[in-house]
Amino acid sequence: MATEGPCSTPKPGVFDLINKAKWDAWNALGNLPKETARQNYVDLVSGLSSSSDSSSQVKPEADREQAGYETLVMTSEDGITKIMLNRPTKMNALTTQMYQEIMLALEAASKDDSTITVLTGNGSYFSSGNDLTNFTHISPDEIEEKARRGAILLRDFVGCFIDFPKPLVAAVNGPAVGISVTILRLFDLVYASDRATFHTPFSHLGQTPEGCSSYTFPKLMGPGKAAEMLIFGKKLTAAEACAQGLVTEVFPDSTFQKEVWTRLKAYSKLPRNALRISKQMIRNHEKEKLHATNAEESRILQERWLSDECMNAIMNFLSRKAKM
Ligand SMILES: CCCCCCCCCCCCC/C=C/C(=O)SCCNC(=O)CCNC(=O)[C@H](O)C(C)(C)COP(=O)(O)OP(=O)(O)OC[C@H]1O[C@@H](n2cnc3c(N)ncnc32)[C@H](O)[C@@H]1OP(=O)(O)O
Numbered sequence: 313m314a315t316e317g318p319c320s321t322p323k324p325g326v327f328d329l330i331n332k333a334k335w336d337a338w339n340a341l342g343n344l345p346k347e348t349a350r351q352n353y354v355d356l357v358s359g360l361s362s363s364s365d366s367s368s369q370v371k372p373e374a375d376r377e378q379a380g381y382e383t384l385v386m387t388s389e390d391g392i393t394k395i396m397l398n399r400p401t402k403m404n405a406l407t408t409q410m411y412q413e414i415m416l417a418l419e420a421a422s423k424d425d426s427t428i429t430v431l432t433g434n435g436s437y438f439s440s441g442n443d444l445t446n447f448t449h450i451s452p453d454e455i456e457e458k459a460r461r462g463a464i465l466l467r468d469f470v471g472c473f474i475d476f477p478k479p480l481v482a483a484v485n486g487p488a489v490g491i492s493v494t495i496l497r498l499f500d501l502v503y504a505s506d507r508a509t510f511h512t513p514f515s516h517l518g519q520t521p522e523g524c525s526s527y528t529f530p531k532l533m534g535p536g537k538a539a540e541m542l543i544f545g546k547k548l549t550a551a552e553a554c555a556q557g558l559v560t561e562v563f564p565d566s567t568f569q570k571e572v573w574t575r576l577k578a579y580s581k582l583p584r585n586a587l588r589i590s591k592q593m594i595r596n597h598e599k600e601k602l603h604a605t606n607a608e609e610s611r612i613l614q615e616r617w618l619s620d621e622c623m624n625a626i627m628n629f630l631s632r633k634a635k636m
Pocket residue numbers: 401402403405406408440441442443444445446447450455458459462463465466489490491492513514517519522617618629633
């Protein structure tokens with residue numbers, strides 16, 4: 313209209329959809345003067361460019377910390393949702409509140425607009441596993457109920473990792489103990505600093521494996537190596553854990569954060585749905601077995617928590633400083 317004036321060409325055929333739409337729009341302008349049409353076009357284009365400028369100021373992937381968590385920090389940026397355990401003075405030991413918050417964070421991450429989710433630790437440790445003070449301040453008449461609820465908490469917590477729908481990455485920034493080791497087999501990638509170690513002292517604590525490790529570890533590393541870890545409590549270095557397949561790749565501690573986040577940012581640019589569907593295709597092959605294993609491990613631990621072996625081991629840990 314701005315260059316040709318009023319519509320003067322024959323109407324395109326019914327199946328020439330694009331040119332027909334253009335002809336209809338041109339014809340609808342009737343005898344609008346060329347100068348008016350030109351000004352209308354300029355106003356339209358400048359309006360579009362200013363709205364796109366304002367939207368770029370919002371930075372849709374802005375690093376925004378998500379409120380509502382006391383024991384962890386959850387941020388989302390560059391298509392990555394990061395869940396960082398945040399009890400560094402206690403080596404990120406997992407309190408019952410922390411289990412709950414991690415489940416809430418995973419639920420939120422499964423629904424947000426990120427492509428991948430990363431779990432890591434703040435401070436020198438990835439996590440020292442279950443907070444052993446979870447077993448304190450329990451009166452004899454409530455211990456069985458506490459054990460029952462603890463087993464449900466454990467089953468639900470591990471179940472969140474089994475069912476998590478997006479690619480899930482563990483950035484193991486330091487030593488990992490107990491359940492923070494066993495759940496690693498439920499991640500899709502495990503990147504570790506070379507200062508990380510992997511320790512599952514279950515027998516020392518009068519306890520038994522969880523996180524589906526009684527199934528996943530023998531399957532991963534063979535029954536002998538799995539027994540060394542899960543039954544006899546052998547601590548693995550990052551290199552040894554990588555050799556067993558528990559860790560995907562080890563990075564020098566000095567470059568761990570930079571290398572891992574550079575790689576994850578590249579991964580997060582891949583097609584989101586293809587990543588999610590591929591992850592689920594792999595997980596679905598054994599999801600039923602994992603849930604069954606999780607339920608059995610939780611049932612057995614519920615019994616172990618009531619045993620003298622377990623109670624004595626935990627009291628020894630908690631009183632060790634007093635003996636110094
Ligand atoms: C009756 C039934 C109730 C049931 C309730 C259950 C609810 C939970 C359900 C889910 C259960 C999941 C099952 C999980 C099992 C496991 O994870 S087993 C492994 C448990 N973890 C440990 O055994 C590790 C214990 N910690 C240590 O051995 C050492 O702290 C360390 C990690 C090797 C570090 O040693 P060091 O460098 O010497 O530092 P410390 O001074 O020991 O630690 C610094 C402070 O942090 C505290 N701390 C560290 N780890 C834990 C922990 N796991 N639990 C509690 N506290 C921990 C430590 O006490 C120090 O605190 P302060 O003395 O106040 O400084």
